[in-house]
Amino acid sequence: xxxxxxxxxxxxGLNTVSRAVPVRTTMEILKCxxxxxxxxxxxxxxxxxxxxxxxxMAAFVEEAGSVAVDAVMFSSIIRKLPDSDVVIxxxxxxxxxxxxxxxxxxxxxxxxxEFIYLPDVDVRSSVTVSQFTVREMINEVIFSTSDSNLxxxxxxxxxxxxxxxxxxxxxxxxxxxxxxxxxxxxxxxNAAIIPAKTLNDLSKIANGDLDSPMTISFSKNHIQFSxxxxxxxxxxxxxxxxxxxxxxxxxxNTTVKVNKRELLDCLDRSTLLISESDHKxxxxxxxxxxxxxxxxxxxxxxxxxxxAEKTGEDLKIAFNPKxxxxxxxxxxxxxxxxxxxxFNFPCTIKDEEGSYTxxxxxxxxxxx
Amino acid sequence: xxxxxxxxxxxxGLNTVSRAVPVRTTMEILKCxxxxxxxxxxxxxxxxxxxxxxxxMAAFVEEAGSVAVDAVMFSSIIRKLPDSDVVIxxxxxxxxxxxxxxxxxxxxxxxxxEFIYLPDVDVRSSVTVSQFTVREMINEVIFSTSDSNLxxxxxxxxxxxxxxxxxxxxxxxxxxxxxxxxxxxxxxxNAAIIPAKTLNDLSKIANGDLDSPMTISFSKNHIQFSxxxxxxxxxxxxxxxxxxxxxxxxxxNTTVKVNKRELLDCLDRSTLLISESDHKxxxxxxxxxxxxxxxxxxxxxxxxxxxAEKTGEDLKIAFNPKxxxxxxxxxxxxxxxxxxxxFNFPCTIKDEEGSYTxxxxxxxxxxx
Numbered sequence: 001x002x003x004x005x006x007x008x009x010x011x012x013g014l015n016t017v018s019r020a021v022p023v024r025t026t027m028e029i030l031k032c033x034x035x036x037x038x039x040x041x042x043x044x045x046x047x048x049x050x051x052x053x054x055x056x057m058a059a060f061v062e063e064a065g066s067v068a069v070d071a072v073m074f075s076s077i078i079r080k081l082p083d084s085d086v087v088i089x090x091x092x093x094x095x096x097x098x099x100x101x102x103x104x105x106x107x108x109x110x111x112x113x114e115f116i117y118l119p120d121v122d123v124r125s126s127v128t129v130s131q132f133t134v135r136e137m138i139n140e141v142i143f144s145t146s147d148s149n150l151x152x153x154x155x156x157x158x159x160x161x162x163x164x165x166x167x168x169x170x171x172x173x174x175x176x177x178x179x180x181x182x183x184x185x186x187x188x189x190n191a192a193i194i195p196a197k198t199l200n201d202l203s204k205i206a207n208g209d210l211d212s213p214m215t216i217s218f219s220k221n222h223i224q225f226s227x228x229x230x231x232x233x234x235x236x237x238x239x240x241x242x243x244x245x246x247x248x249x250x251x252x253n254t255t256v257k258v259n260k261r262e263l264l265d266c267l268d269r270s271t272l273l274i275s276e277s278d279h280k281x282x283x284x285x286x287x288x289x290x291x292x293x294x295x296x297x298x299x300x301x302x303x304x305x306x307x308a309e310k311t312g313e314d315l316k317i318a319f320n321p322k323x324x325x326x327x328x329x330x331x332x333x334x335x336x337x338x339x340x341x342x343f344n345f346p347c348t349i350k351d352e353e354g355s356y357t358x359x360x361x362x363x364x365x366x367x368x
Numbered sequence: 369x370x371x372x373x374x375x376x377x378x379x380x381g382l383n384t385v386s387r388a389v390p391v392r393t394t395m396e397i398l399k400c401x402x403x404x405x406x407x408x409x410x411x412x413x414x415x416x417x418x419x420x421x422x423x424x425m426a427a428f429v430e431e432a433g434s435v436a437v438d439a440v441m442f443s444s445i446i447r448k449l450p451d452s453d454v455v456i457x458x459x460x461x462x463x464x465x466x467x468x469x470x471x472x473x474x475x476x477x478x479x480x481x482e483f484i485y486l487p488d489v490d491v492r493s494s495v496t497v498s499q500f501t502v503r504e505m506i507n508e509v510i511f512s513t514s515d516s517n518l519x520x521x522x523x524x525x526x527x528x529x530x531x532x533x534x535x536x537x538x539x540x541x542x543x544x545x546x547x548x549x550x551x552x553x554x555x556x557x558n559a560a561i562i563p564a565k566t567l568n569d570l571s572k573i574a575n576g577d578l579d580s581p582m583t584i585s586f587s588k589n590h591i592q593f594s595x596x597x598x599x600x601x602x603x604x605x606x607x608x609x610x611x612x613x614x615x616x617x618x619x620x621n622t623t624v625k626v627n628k629r630e631l632l633d634c635l636d637r638s639t640l641l642i643s644e645s646d647h648k649x650x651x652x653x654x655x656x657x658x659x660x661x662x663x664x665x666x667x668x669x670x671x672x673x674x675x676a677e678k679t680g681e682d683l684k685i686a687f688n689p690k691x692x693x694x695x696x697x698x699x700x701x702x703x704x705x706x707x708x709x710x711f712n713f714p715c716t717i718k719d720e721e722g723s724y725t726x727x728x729x730x731x732x733x734x735x736x
Contacts, residue, residue, distance in 0.1 A: 004686065073640075073667060073668075076640050077637070077640050080471045080633075080636055081637070100670050102634075102673050102674065103634065103637055103670065103672045104667050104671045104672065105637075105640075105641075105668060105669070105670045106668050106670070107667060107668030108668065210370075222401055236568060265448075265450065266470075266471065268448055269445070269448045269449070269471055269473075270472075270654060272444050272445050272448055273473075299473030299475060300441075300472050300473060300474050300476065301473070302471065302472060302473045302474070303472045304470050304471045304472065305470050306470065
């Protein structure tokens with residue numbers, strides 16, 4: 001194999017594929033990136049067996065061929081090369097020579113026989129959406145996933161496509177997060193529970209904007225994301241997702257409209273009085289035209305008043321402020337509406353268009 | 369005590385004094401910042417017993433007084449307040465009320481009886497130099513200090529003032545770093561070994577430019593840095609410093625002039641082949657008009673040629689690349705001169721004006 005391409009291109013490719021290189025594994029081959037040169041391009045592939053990534057980059061290929069190489073070591077060398085063209089060459093002993101300007105490196109490569117290539121995906125249906133939209137939706141729901149072994153589905157994001165909607169739902173035992181976005185056209189109905197790690201990785205590497213398309217393809221056991229010259233294939237989480245609709249209520253006794261920034265900053269400050277050992281909730285008292293937020297802990301106490309438009313009954317209710325913060329942080333509206341049933345029922349933060357719904361469980365509290 | 373001042377001013381003050389708050393200590397009072405309000409200003413003081421910092425900020429003082437408060441907790445609250453004026457008030461129970469816009473915090477303060485105030489410094493002589501110069505000089509020598517308990521002086525920077533010179537020297541058993549800068553006028557001869565931590569802290573908080581003066585005052589056991597409204601007092605390290613002049617040689621057999629950037633980048637790349645368990649040196653071969661750098665380890669091998677102007681004999685010598693890198697990184701000259709005696713003698717990187725001198729010990733090597 002002998003290929004020539006710019007350092008810059010190589011670094012971009014490595015940034016993409018290194019997401020599927022496991023940090024710890026006893027299988028040396030999983031730590032490798034596969035380099036495969038064919039006419040006109042160099043392909044890089046990594047696969048940690050639950051997630052695989054493949055990306056192609058244009059290159060001058062003097063000699064086709066392939067080799068596997070420790071991804072971390074190869075990346076660190078490439079990154080430190082001068083900003084210039086890089087020649088990558090292998091010999092019969094799978095030794096890899098890397099040359100760039102006056103620098104010459106030579107490191108050991110591995111045969112590709114053991115390498116686990118990406119699985120063939122038997123696509124049932126596909127949907128196309130912008131990279132920007134996918135990235136935004138992921139960031140808006142991913143925080144309420146949970147790694148606990150209690151329920152595998154909690155570690156995933158439930159992605160549904162129906163009519164002209166794409167919907168992502170997460171749930172972690174304290175809260176539910178739902179986002180819905182409109183697609184440009186109707187798509188075949190489909191759904192999958194995707195590991196949160198996969199979507200987190202995807203949101204880090206798919207940097208495209210609103211005009212950069214991504215195709216999401218569903219198969220029985222896998223989901224595939226294709227964009228630009230990159231393809232990411234992940235296993236999906238088996239089983240049924242939670243019956244979310246049954247968990248949502250629509251019968252509210254109190255509604256408040258409040259400035260999002262003010263509420264968020266106030267909640268943020270209240271967390272200062274919380275320590276690991278003293279996890280006190282923030283108590284919210286809603287009355288005519290205001291919300292009073294209070295928190296008292298061993299460290300000290302805080303009290304803050306925020307203007308709010310209230311409809312319905314007065315209410316006193318308490319929350320873990322972190323859960324409200326997580327939801328408010330990813331809402332871009334200047335004003336938010338919060339819906340309450342009673343003091344020991346979850347509250348719902350949602351917009352009138354139904355593009356977001358955040359349901360948060362309250363906590364018990366005692367007044368001194 | 370009751371004072372009013374902007375959040376911004378408070379944050380700046382806390383950034384400065386928090387450098388002398390110990391991370392771990394069994395004495396609760398050392399974790400505190402002392403707040404002292406007198407007519408027209410609020411003073412903050414911290415003291416970890418080897419380093420003390422005091423800074424004053426203009427404030428509306430409604431009621432003079434003082435209180436001590438846990439520095440980390442107080443800082444974290446102040447930082448999260450809205451960008452507005454902050455009212456800090458104490459009551460008879462040493463409770464501290466912090467108000468800013470609609471936010472009200474109340475936390476426990478402490479009496480100031482136990483607080484260890486800054487020592488009185490019996491100044492022998494002083495010198496004034498710009499904050500920028502002090503900061504630069506510190507960064508240019510501090511990396512070759514050593515925390516080893518072998519020799520207390522190695523953990524310090526030897527600062528000397530004589531005639532119109534200020535000189536800083538450090539030494540860690542592998543190398544010596546020396547910087548000399550010209551003062552605007554002659555100063556009284558004086559010298560002290562200053563703990564590296566003190567100077568590191570100083571370089572982080574004294575942000576002034578070339579026109580911002582700093583006064584450095586020497587006393588028997590302390591050194592004091594005064595700038596703007598801040599005063600930093602540190603213990604000095606007892607004992608005599610090393611006889612550096614006896615360690616320097618002036619008898620060179622080989623001299624090379626080389627582009628600093630090229631050499632630095634090449635050395636930087638060579639470190640990629642070094643692992644914790646396999647600490648191979650970089651071998652440098654100097655011949656007519658070039659330096660060849662080579663490194664071979666279990667990971668792989670590299671070889672690079674750099675143009676160099678040589679005077680004197682050819683030479684093959686090996687170094688820990690990190691030590692050369694540390695010195696080259698803080699030299700701003702485009703070209704550097706490196707002076708060699710023989711293969712097992714230290715090399716010296718220095719300029720002709722004598723503003724910097726870096727002496728680095730070579731390491732043994734074997735060729736395969």
